[in-house]
Amino acid sequence: MTRPGWTPSPVQVDRLAYRRRQSVRSTAVAVASTAAVVAVAVLVLTSSPGWPRVRQSFLDPQVALESVPRVLEGLWLNVRIMVVAAVVILVVALALAIARTLRGPVFFPLRAAATAYVDIFRGLPLILVLLLVGFGLPGLRLQGIPTSAVVLGGLALVLTYSAYVAEVFRAGIESVHPSQVAAARSLGLSRGQTMRTVVLPQAVRRVVPPLLNDLVSLQKDSGLISILGAIDAVRAAQISTAQYANFTPYVVAGVLFVLLTIPLTRLTDALARRGGWAGATSGLAGAGELR
Amino acid sequence: MTAPSSTPASGPATLPGSADRSGDAPLLDVRGVRKAFGDHVVLDGVDLAVDAHRCVVLIGASGSGKSTLLRTVDLLEEVDDGVILLEGDDITDPRRDADADRARMGMVFQSFNLFPHMRVLDNVTLASRLVHRVPRRAAQERAREMLERVGLADRAGAFPDELSGGQQQRVAIARSLVHSPRLLLLDEVTSALDPELVGEVLDLLGELKAEGMTMVVATHEMGFARHVADEVCFLHAGRVHERGTPEQVLGSPRQPRTQEFLRRITGAGRA
Missing domain, CATH: 3.40.50.300 (P-loop containing nucleotide triphosphate hydrolases)
Known part of the structure; x- marks a missing residue:
């Protein structure tokens, strides 16, 4: 890049040449080291004594191809559950987070309930919540309680994830500087107006990357509802596995889940980078731009 | 601007000093x-x-x-x-x-404390719309007047971090003045x-x-x-x-x- 009236000094020319040499060299090193690692991994895998049998029972191309439609059908259920649950979770979690910031004696029960809720559901393993909700709730035989495994599984996901997401929202709310609140209150805005127009918009913007992270996690955890009998991707893979007496459908389901989450994780990274998070930059950049 | 009523229970009794506002x-x-x-x-x-x-x-x-x-x-x-x-x-x-x-009252802070997620105009109209219940059009008109007053009418659509420190502080002053404190x-x-x-x-x-x-x-x-x-x-x-x-x-x-x-x-x- 030369501007009129400026020719790079010999020092600069030397620096540029050096940097060019260095970047060619680092690309070469990266290619070589990647090839070496992959070669070693493949070698270790294929030379292991059980490899032929593992390949036969986990990586059978014929079984993979035949099980894909069924697993995909199951995955579509996972996607639908994930989307619906995510919407409900965001609403419930925001309500929980706001409830925990309420002041005044009137709101004590609400505040205490929200705190207790978050404490309990953050501590309970999701699989226990699924079992308790999935088999306990219908056991009550109350009218109006759904018995569908999909609905109950979705409910369990909402119960657990709301607690996590509420904490993300609360962290965002607390990250907004008190001077913003002071400025809003000094204009005469009430506590509620300040929360709604000044604190929450800034808080939500800040927590979008961690929220998406929880969404990715929800996407894969939606596979756990298979234990209640819902025919999602995991369950469909299990059925195919039994049918072919071959584990390949599990691998198929795994690959599909990964493919499903990759776009969301990339979006998370991109948003985080836009937000200026140094930790979100790609590993290829090494320790950043500085020498 | 009329002074807000104090407690509803105060009844007809006048507040001390509220009558002689023009006095000493x-x-x-x-x-x-x-x-x-x-x-x-x-x-x-x-x-x-x-x-x-x-x-x-x-x-x-x-x-x-x-x-x-x-x-x-x-x-x-x-x-x-x-x-x-x-x-x-x-x-x-x-x-x-x-x-x-x-x-x-109006208050202006050392570090401006503008709302970073709102444009300059929205920073200035926020209190008018929420606290004083001024309709949007009227609030914006008044806000533009105040921005004109502080010499920043042309930056109404900017976000605070696009302004210099001095400009941000002038917006903050306009924001504090908009409801005639x-x-x-x-x-x-x-x-x-x-x-x-x-x-x-x-x-x-x-x-x-x-x-x-x-x-x-x-x-x-x-x-x-x-x-x-x-x-x-x-x-x-x-x-x-x-x-x-x-x-x-x-x-x-x-x-x-x-x-x-x-x-x-x-x-x-x-x-």
Whole structure:
């Protein structure tokens, strides 16, 4: 890049040449080291004594191809559950987070309930919540309680994830500087107006990357509802596995889940980078731009 | 702007001082205000009276209580003792609507505190729309007037971080003025600005003073204190240590503490 009236000094020319040499060299090193690692991994895998049998029972191309439609059908259920649950979770979690910031004696029960809720559901393993909700709730035989495994599984996901997401929202709310609140209150805005127009918009913007992270996690955890009998991707893979007496459908389901989450994780990274998070930059950049 | 009613229970009884607003009662009357944070006493019985259309400048070292005094007046901190009267109303009375009382005053902060997620125009209209229930169109018209007033009409659509520090502070002043406050509180509003941007903000404050705005200004700008203030108060150890005209306090301070403070901030001699 030369501007009129400026020719790079010999020092600069030397620096540029050096940097060019260095970047060619680092690309070469990266290619070589990647090839070496992959070669070693493949070698270790294929030379292991059980490899032929593992390949036969986990990586059978014929079984993979035949099980894909069924697993995909199951995955579509996972996607639908994930989307619906995510919407409900965001609403419930925001309500929980706001409830925990309420002041005044009137709101004590609400505040205490929200705190207790978050404490309990953050501590309970999701699989226990699924079992308790999935088999306990219908056991009550109350009218109006759904018995569908999909609905109950979705409910369990909402119960657990709301607690996590509420904490993300609360962290965002607390990250907004008190001077913003002071400025809003000094204009005469009430506590509620300040929360709604000044604190929450800034808080939500800040927590979008961690929220998406929880969404990715929800996407894969939606596979756990298979234990209640819902025919999602995991369950469909299990059925195919039994049918072919071959584990390949599990691998198929795994690959599909990964493919499903990759776009969301990339979006998370991109948003985080836009937000200026140094930790979100790609590993290829090494320790950043500085020498 | 009409003064908000106090407690609904007050009935027909008139509030002390609310009737003689045009009389001799000061617009702001701070009496014996105390404020401590934990064991640290910041305000130790401050008395301060400000008449309408006057500009009182608070000077004093960091930690002398200038900011805390302004924040207690704006009801952003609760006083531990003492009373604060605004146009005769005891605004420290917990039975009063503090939001309505805050809306009678404007406050400008050292670090601007603009809302970063809102455009300049929305920063300025927010209080009009939410607190004073002005329709959007009218609020925007008024906001544009105020932005014109501070010389930033052309930046209405910008976000705060696209403006220079001086411009941001002028927007903050417009935001505090938009609902015609009875009293303007300014907390070291030029301390976060680059030296060449200080002038544009101080000039604006001088104009506001000339238009009759009542102001309490915490500042280290002795030039401003000398030229614009009607009264200068030197705060020390949580009290008003010395007060008087700018000529007297800045020119020939009586108290040794004041002399020492002025010597320190102006270097060797007096600027």
